[in-house]
Amino acid sequence: SQELEQSPQSLIVQEGKNLTINCTSSKTLYGLYWYKQKYGEGLIFLMMLQKGGEEKSHEKITAKLDEKKQQSSLHITASQPSHAGIYLCGAAVPKAAGNKLTFGGGTRVLVKP
């Protein structure tokens, strides 16, 4: 089965500083999804990457997909307290088991004002 490993597991960053989260897959990536979860709440879709080398940005968040390395990174520029939460990457397993999404363990982000 596909496994996703996220690093770091948690990080504390000073407001205004940049941060990067990595997601590495044990198998070929056919689609990589980034979600954000506020503590104890639901998951909010951030962005989806499907092609190798693809890069997407939304406000101050940028995600990239390196298909060869089977890895994606999420970068937040000039972090704000609103960026605090748990970031999860999810990968789709095509054809097998209903194309379900499997998720990494998450990265907990705390932004210090």
Added chain:
Amino acid sequence: DSGVTQTPKHLITATGQRVTLRCSPRSGDLSVYWYQQSLDQGLQFLIQYYNGEERAKGNILERFSAQQFPDLHSELNLSSLELGDSALYFCASSVGTGALGYGYTFGSGTRLTVV
């Protein structure tokens, strides 16, 4: 509001009891997925239904069962509850049979506490 509705938001029950969690998918979505999130296991896929039929099973215990009704809402039944079943249970929905190209829309979850 994501469009996926889960009820109840919180549930406290005793060991050995049975509970039912309910999910209404986003309008137009035919697939419903159930996930369990606990501190030690992370977000684990339980089961998927597509247009009323079971499509995929994950790490779902035999004490747990689910179904999707003709109006596409889904229920997750948890029985003979144990302390370790305490977790956040999420429902997600998608248009097609899977995540590829579309992703999922998640509900806000049901927090189950077994005492």
